[in-house]
Amino acid sequence: MSIEAFRAEVAGWMAANLTGRFAPLFDRGHAGDGDALPELRKDWERKLAEGGWTCIGWPREHGGRGLPVAEQVVFQEEYARAGGPGRLGHIGEGLLGPTLIAFGDDDQKRRFLPAIREGREFWAQGYSEPDAGSDLASIRTRARRDPESGDWLVTGQKVWTSLAHLSDWIFVLARGEEGSIGPKGLIFLMMRLDQPGVEIRPIRQIGGGSEFNATFFDGARVKAGDIVGVPGDGWRIAMALLGFERGLSTLGQQMGFARELDLIIEIATENGAAARPAIRARIARAWAGLRAMRHMAMRMLADHPEPQVQLESLGYKYQWSNWHRDLGRLGMDVLGFSGAAASADPRVEKLRRLFFFTRADTVYGGTNEIQLNIIAERGLGMPREPRGPSGKGA
């Protein structure tokens, strides 16, 4: 099938299915709105799965469709173009699934992958802790082996766990070896969330919603067979998982960005902001940045990016997150005074959400400062940051 025929197929499917009972999902559930309409969005994940639109990039032997990069890109683009809702299945499909495919054992693949693919089980990510954010290797949540069952008992606290309150499972990075420090002695566990040892407390964000949580473990149980790799492997696996994060979703994300910019242009044209020279220049600059991101992604998504592109791709997160944060402000500046008060126009609400949520873009997934450290150290070969006297190597 030609790529254009494939594009038409995705667009056709979206048009035929994002209607009726799913119509309320149009454009909902994205960052800043991640807790919207959760039950309907889970149904939507199952609908997508029936249509064969989940996990399309996974290899066939693991239940995926093994579609090449170009098709995956087209899917992401058309999904976003059609106003498809934020994907509750994203963490399972985009992060845990690829990690299990790479490091999981056969039994784990058999038990977990189909449920992700069919939209039956949803996942959360348990890395950050109150005292371990940027410095992830200093996490303290403990996992101890129960000598009788061989299961792992987990005690400690994770925080900023996105969508944990809507999820069935969480993968947890914990300290499996008593007394270990830094990246050594860590273990990567897969834990059911609906059990007595787990408590999830939503945290209210600056925009008013609650997409993330504090997640407490008090002897929470992880089955013996539900660790990925062996104890001590946790850091390697946790880092590999983050590697999957910077993948194809970028292009779908850019389509979303383009639609946000279109919305700002639409409003600016309606309310007269488009006549103001400074606004015109900022909109033009935003467009230029978006095109640059698109071409950057096209360079990165080559089959074998050359070393120079690999180096530059270290800067991609910094690039898009700063661009997006600027867009958040531009949207409010285009609204002007009317953006400060609630409005019946849903577009205003959308731009307000954008304004607040884009503040998080430069924080999660490695803050701006951490990105710059990585670029300087790995990309430019500059000296590494010294560590404090507590001296846990990372």
Next chain:
Amino acid sequence: MDLQLSPDQIFMRDEARRLLAERSGSEQLRRAIGAGGFDAALWSTIGGELAWCAVAVPEEAGGLGLGAPELALLAEECGRRLAPVPFWSSACLAAPLVAALGAGEAGAALLGRIAAGEAAACAWPGIGGADPLCGTIPVARRAGGGWTVSATIAAVLDASSAAFFLVPASADGGLGLFAVERPAAAVEPLEGIDLMRPAARLVLDGAAASRIDSAGFSARDFDDALMTARLAEAAEQVGAAQGALDLTLAYVAERVQFGRTIASFQAVKHRCAALLVEISEARSLVHGAARSLDPLEVAAAGVLATQALFRAAEEAIQLHGGVGNTWEYDPHLYLRRAQATAAVFGSTDEKLAIIADALLGDAA
């Protein structure tokens, strides 16, 4: 769909990079300053032996028939070393102009000369934007069987090394493209801000000219024919920004203060890293725009590349400290390029306005 460079393109770029690292280093640049911003030996290697100017000339005219992506790669490498040769003027500005607007034997002959390494410059007042101070539109008149052109152009880039000039001029009530041989022109070198790309005042006083278009063209056609030059200018700026960052990285790795290299200070690391991102962003846009030659993307590439170069040159001076303010150290050469190119084909404001007009409709 992806923007992967082909093995041939990577090879070409890397060879250019290697050559220029060897032949266009700081010492050679210093020597070129004494020679009016032109390195004749380097030019004979690049233009002659290696035939870089043939890259985008059509095969029928003796070129390689490649396109803007290849030109942009070479321009980027030239920019990185501020190579004091008229590659941009000849290969990126003159050749595409002739290819787009020239006709028949006359056009093919000029392309053949450019491909063979003869330097060409474009004598057009509008390159500096629509600033009337740049001169007046040249006028061509019929004389006998041929033409003469008269004009005074305040600043023509790379005029001194040019073997001939391309002159767009009003002719028979429309626009025509003319070639004037060097001996027919008066070239008065100017002290320019960019030490590696000299400019000269050009006076044509009824100079004998040959017409190379067939039946005239619109201002719009002419503007379209400049798209490759605009793009290549942005590519050169990206390269120059990278060159300024290279200098800075080398310096901060050596300089010690407070008992450590200044490269180990996070403020310094972050600024270098942020520059890399800015350069990468501009480079991505240049690569993408080189494939599309879409006027909006080309304008956007100019905006980002100008900004990246300015920032890189300014940071180079800042992070070199006192020596960054000396003639002896190279950062100012990049700042000069940044300022000199900032308004070629219009300022950043004007480029943003092109984009804004397309997205938002013309300003009221």
